[in-house]
Amino acid sequence: MTLIISWIGVDDKKDGKETSSIYIASDSRYTWGNAKKFDYGIKVFGSSKHPEIFGFCGDVLFPSTILGQIIPQIDNEILIGPNDGVETKNKRVFEFMKSSLDTYPKDFLANNTFTILHATRFKKEFKLFRTTFGKDKILKNKEVELPKISTKVYSGGSGKAEFDKIWEKWENPKHNNYRTSRAVYHCLSKTLKDIKDPRTGGLPQIVGLYRIENMRLFGIVENAKKYIYGKESSEDINSKSIEWRNEYFERMNPETLKILEGAQRQPS
Incomplete structure (x- = not known):
């Protein structure tokens, strides 16, 4: 059934606190009962032409099919337009x-349920919606x-209980990463390393939105290897076209597999 989470980054501005980023992340495992598994399943999606990102947990077939239809229609401005507000788009x-x-x-x-998350932005306004069956x-x-x-801001799926239990550590005001967006990803990474739920596993996958531009796809650096959507990436032709992060959500250089020069190191 999977584990899906969403979190936000908030900045201090002259007019008060404002959302500056929103992320949707998941594990990479598809399962058939408890017997069969596939750890390269895509569970997070996004538009390269509009600020719309999605993720799902639960039943695989309907959510993956419907999001596969929605994304190209968003990209070609069939389903939504460039001047539509967040409520209209959702x-x-x-x-x-x-x-x-x-x-x-x-x-x-008949016996399946699912949740689909939709994060969207219009100008500087961010919204997150949850569709459930x-x-x-x-x-x-x-x-x-x-x-x-x-x-x-959200956690769901069969791995939710284990994630939420570990998350209590980061909710402690004494923790170095208390009230930081990187804390949520660090918790997800740790959860997947120790997860007991057989329906949750594989490497993390993540998409995000910032104040400018559209969907950001993030690659993951783990044990000196690169992964995209849970699968090891050996294609180095255009690795710099996306951002790469390690388990602490530090920015990584995809060529050296070390922390990007000038990137801020984060406390564990």
């Missing part, structure tokens, strides 16, 4: 999901409140 995405689910074979979802078999959509502090 409403159109939700309506697209709902109309698709109405024609989806009900037997395929639960045991009542009704598709629901709700905004997730974003606080004025850098912290986790």
Whole structure:
């Protein structure tokens, strides 16, 4: 069923605290019961042309299929337009999901549930929405409140209990990374290293939004190797086209596999 989390970074501005970034991250494991697993499954998505990112947990087939349809339609401005506000964009995405689910074979979802996160931005306004399909078999959509502090804003999936337990360590005001956005990713990395839930595993995968530009895809450096969507990356033709991070969310040089020159080291 997986583990999915979302968190925000908040900066101090003249007019008060403002959200400066939002992230959605997950593990990389697809499972078939407890017997079969695949650790290169894509669970986070984003548009390269508009500030829209997504992630899911639970049933794999419907969310991965529907997000595979939504992203190209966002990229080509079929589903949303460049002047649509955050609520309008999410409403159109939700309506697209709902109309698709109405024609989806009900037997395929008989015992399955899922959650889809949608983070979006218009100008400087960030929003996060959660679409759920639960045991009542009704598709629901709700905004997730974003606080004025850098912290986790959502965790879900079968690995949630283990993540939330470990997260208590970072929620301690005495912790070096208390109230920092990097703390959430560090907690995710540690959780996946020690996870007991057989349906959660593999390397982390992450997408994010900043105040400018669109989806940021992050590569992961782990044990002197590079990974994208859980799979080791040996393609070095254009490694610098994305950002690379280690377990402490420090920026990494994809060529040397060391901390990027000038990048700030983070306390563990």
